[in-house]
Amino acid sequence: MSTVKVSNGDRVSSIEVEDGVSLLEAVSKIKDMHIDASCGGKGTCGKCKVRVLKGDLSEPSKSEIKYLSKEDLKNGYRLSCMVPVTGNIDVLVDSINEKSQILTSHKGFTGKLNPVVQKKHLHLPKPSLKDQRSDLTRLLESISLDAVTVSLSLGQKLPALIRDTDYSVTAVFSSEQLLDVEPGNTESLNYSIAVDIGTTTIAAYLLNSGTGETLDTISGLNSQKIFGADVISRIEYSMQGDGKLELLQKKIVTQISDLCIFLAERNNISRENIYSVMIAGNTTMLHLFYGVDPSGIAVAPxxxxxLRSMNIPSSDFKNFPINCIIYSIPSISGYVGADIVAGILATGIDEKEELSLLIDIGTNGEIVFGNKDKLYCCSTAAGPAFEGAHISCGLGGISGAVDSASIDNSLIKFSTIGDEKAIG
Amino acid sequence: MSTVKVSNGDRVSSIEVEDGVSLLEAVSKIKDMHIDASCGGKGTCGKCKVRVLKGDLSEPSKSEIKYLSKEDLKNGYRLSCMVPVTGNIDVLVDSINEKSQILTSHKGFTGKLNPVVQKKHLHLPKPSLKDQRSDLTRLLESISLDAVTVSLSLGQKLPALIRDTDYSVTAVFSSEQLLDVEPGNTESLNYSIAVDIGTTTIAAYLLNSGTGETLDTISGLNSQKIFGADVISRIEYSMQGDGKLELLQKKIVTQISDLCIFLAERNNISRENIYSVMIAGNTTMLHLFYGVDPSGIAVAPxxxxxLRSMNIPSSDFKNFPINCIIYSIPSISGYVGADIVAGILATGIDEKEELSLLIDIGTNGEIVFGNKDKLYCCSTAAGPAFEGAHISCGLGGISGAVDSASIDNSLIKFSTIGDEKAIG
Known part of the structure; x- marks a missing residue:
């Protein structure tokens, strides 16, 4: 074991790691310490440059000689993905520019609301010698649920609950599950969180499930991006074994957990009243979220x-801060994911007579064309061309990125995100 | 807190209890120490007699004066349910006669086998560019399951498992759940345990789920019997609050756990290959098994x-030693339970043209009459008349109980269970 001491100008942290892991990986294990590494640690993007202040290191690799100037090398700069930790190291990383500009506004869904988790306040008919239905049957028949699974804890609390409330309770249910029963009328307290896991960015929306209203929005860069900018890089990283897949999963689950807590607290909403978290994302992002090996997606066939919709209790996820059901939207294939399915449903192009074109340019880009009779879709890695994955120029939507350019009297004019000095 | 030291002739044990709990309850908390108390501790059966050797006790209650002779009282005999612990006590209890005679043979079910948990060995078709189904869809379509819930852990292990086994796996599933996927062909290893929770006795059967064959049987007295001989006594005990319902549940769940382990070990069967435990019993016994308040059953209406069939993962039960699904058969009403439903199904009287009569004389007794068009059932407390609950004579099927009687030349002849001296 060796100690890696990391400073980013603002803060110094230390971590103990096994000898042999890369400096990139060591730093990535520290909360909120990031190194940009869009090729996922393969030494092909040259972006994970750090300055080693102290420590005996291996000789620079070919890749480092290619990406770093002689001046850089002389001053202790190294590509962190190429440097195995073999003793105590002090390292300086850039204070990461995480001020990203992510569009999260939307026109809003105007269709018929059919939330996955519903609430219904019930005045249950009281039992009599002519109505000897059991407590559970009495309740399920009042909400027209039949073939549902009921948890042991719910079965245990039901008899006292309905008597103590004089048969006035609110059922919390989905089409297949009776999730909870609450005393009195709590219909107005029904929230859900919708999350879009993009390869580069992640956005979470707090929704009133009863009205469909979007109450709040938050977004950030996908915390997995230090393990590769695109889906193939992340799949390759996950395939290295030794807990890499679990690490990718932990990163995204922790990030979503943090977003959920933040949204609840900023809106003074009890976490107990958030009954569902709905996840959309491309097929690989969903695999990484669930910790399911995505390697089959990377190679033919x-x-x-x-691909199906998943329905998992949050208790199956380590340390998830909200007791709810985590749903995900179904995908269509390895490269046509739940994000596109969500887009099709939100725009309703699958119900229209006229032909429509839906274009989603993200780090992965998809185009859907067709109408109610048939929809065709194709997809490709789109964003990397703009965002600089695997190539030497370009970056994501962070401060300093050029976000507009025009030619005016033979002069090139441009603006940057945050009006900062252009980088990338 | 006071210390109660209990000797039963074979063994001495001690327990610390809160002052105020009854001596009966204190002793019942000690593993394998029992006091017979068929009225459930209400002082109305006089059967929980113990001899107090040391300790300052309250004056004898009216009930003790009624049930105990002056000689008994002089010698330190007390009704343990009437004696609150208010200081350290040394007590002598009878070495309980637990050698019971319970009939567990049966003719065997000869109908069509349709086990709740099935296994199917699959050679999955391999993926190609023309067959891009996901791993999970490939598997579910091979066993014609569609709308199933899949656990996170199963989703996580599936991709590697089907590739590592070259697409040869065994699916373990019920009609609604994909429970597990195992490498290779494990079809022959499919066991279940059927349990009949009687008010007085409990019987467990180890079954080969593939063939329906009964491999082994074990039975014993229901460990809850010290809290009352009949369902009403136990419901009343459970209503005393202060964890009494939980105690009753723990007793029966622990007993069933022990029977399951015993059956597995005696038959050299891995607990991993027991996929289901199926529970039958009267409605109250099922409530107590699940820890659901049965008090509504005791009073009109x-x-x-x-009443419905339950389907609960064993992980919801504390310390259950087998990772499986615990199913229970549905009941019909508060006094027509899953045991009668099982009897109707096993005999097939619900499918016959001719009228049949099914009689189940247990501690609770039911009679079912009818045919395929309609079945009528009535029930009553039957066994107590023979077994002495709430009355001064009679006992369960233990050593010393009279099990046959005849008159031969004006002489009454009788035999007893175990050929022991007649008691009760």
Whole structure:
């Protein structure tokens, strides 16, 4: 074991790691310490440059000689993905520019609301010698649920609850599950969180499930991006074994957990009243979220572990801060994911007579064309061309990125995000 | 807190209890120490007699004066349910006669086998560019399951498992759940345990789920019997609050756990290959097994908490030693339970043209009459008349109980269980 001491100008942290892990990986294990590494640690993007202040290191690799100037090398700069930790190291990393500009506004869904988790206040008919239905049957028949699974804890609390409330309770249910029963009328307290896991950015929306209203929005860069900028880089990283897949999963689950807590607290909403978290994302992002090996997606014939909608209790996720059901939207194939399905449903192009074109340019880009009779879709790695993955120029939507350019009297004019000095 | 030291002739044990709990309850907390108390501790059966050797006790209650002779009282005999612990006590209890005679043979079910948990060995078709189904869809379509819930851990292990086994796996599933996927062909290893929770006795059967064959049987007295001989006594005990319902549940769940382990070990069967435990019993016994308040059953209009079939993962039960699904058979009403439903199904009287009569004389007794068009059932407390609950004579099927009687030349002849001296 060796100690890696990391400073980013603002803060110094230390971590103990096994000898042999890369400096990039060591730093990535420290909360909120990031190194940009869009090729996922393969030494092909040259972006994970750090300055080693102290420590005996291996000789620079070919890749470092290619990406770093002689001046850089002389001053202790190294590509962190190429440097194995073999003793105590002090390292200086850039204070990461995480001020990203992510568009999260939307026109809003105007269709018929059919939330996955519903609430219904019930005045249950009281039992009599002519109505000897059991407590559970009495309740389920009042909300027209039949073939549902009921948890042991719910079965245990039901008899006292309905008597103590004089048969006035609120059922919390989905089409297949009776999730909870609450005393009195709590219909107005029904919230859900919708999350879009983009390869580069992540956005979370707090929704009133009863009205469909979007109450609040938050977004950030996908915390997995230090392990590769695109889906192939992340799949390759996950395939290195030794807990890499679990690390990717932990990163995204922790980030989503943090967003959920933040949204609840900023809106003074009890976490107990958030009954569902709905996840959309491309097929690989969903695999990484669930910790399911995505390696089949990377090579022909491109087979995912799953495509269907998932429905998992949050208790199955380590340390998830909200007791709810985590749903995900189904995907169509390895490269046509739940994000596109969500887009099709939100725009309703699958119900229209006229032909429509839906274009989603993200780090992965998809185009859907067609109408109610048939929809065609194709996809490709789109964003990397703009965002600089695997190539020497370009970057994501962070401060300093050029976000507009025009030619005016033979002069090139441009603006940057945050009006900062252009980088990338 | 006071210390109660209990000797039963074979063994001495001690327990610390809160002052104020009854001596009966204190002793019942000690593993394998029992006091017979068929009225459930209400002082109305006089059977929980113990001899107090040391300790300052309250004056004898009216009930003790009624049930104990002056000689008994002089020698330190007390009714343990009437004696609150208010200081350290040394007590002598009878070495309980637990050698019971319970009939567990049966003719065997000869109908069509349709086990709740099935296994199917699959050679999955391999993926290609023309067959890009996901791993999960490939598997579910091979066993014609569609709308199933899949656990996170199963989703996570599936991709590697089907590739590592070259697409040869065994699916373990019920009609609604994909429970597990195992490498290779494990079809022959499919066991279940059927348990009949009687008010007085409990019987467990180890079954080969593939063939329906009964491999082994074990039975014993229901460990809850010290809290009352009949369902009403136990419901009343559970209503005393202060964890009494939980105690009753723990007793029966622990007993069933022990029977399951015993059956697995005696038959050299891995606990991992027991996929289901199926429970039958009267409505109250099922409530107590699940820890659901049965108090509604005791008074008009006799409303149970639930009647439907339950389907609960064993992980919801504390310390259950087998990772499986615990199913229970549905009941019909508060006093027509899953045991009768099982009897109707096993005999097939619900499918016959001719009228049949099914009689189940247990501690609770039921009679079912009818045919395929309609079945009528009535029930009553039957066994107590023979077994002495709430009355001064009679006992369960233990050594010393009279099990046959005849008159031969004006002489009464009788035999007893175990050929022991007649008691009761």
């Amino acid at each position: 491109f087979i995912p572990g799953f | 006799f409303i149970p908490g639930f």
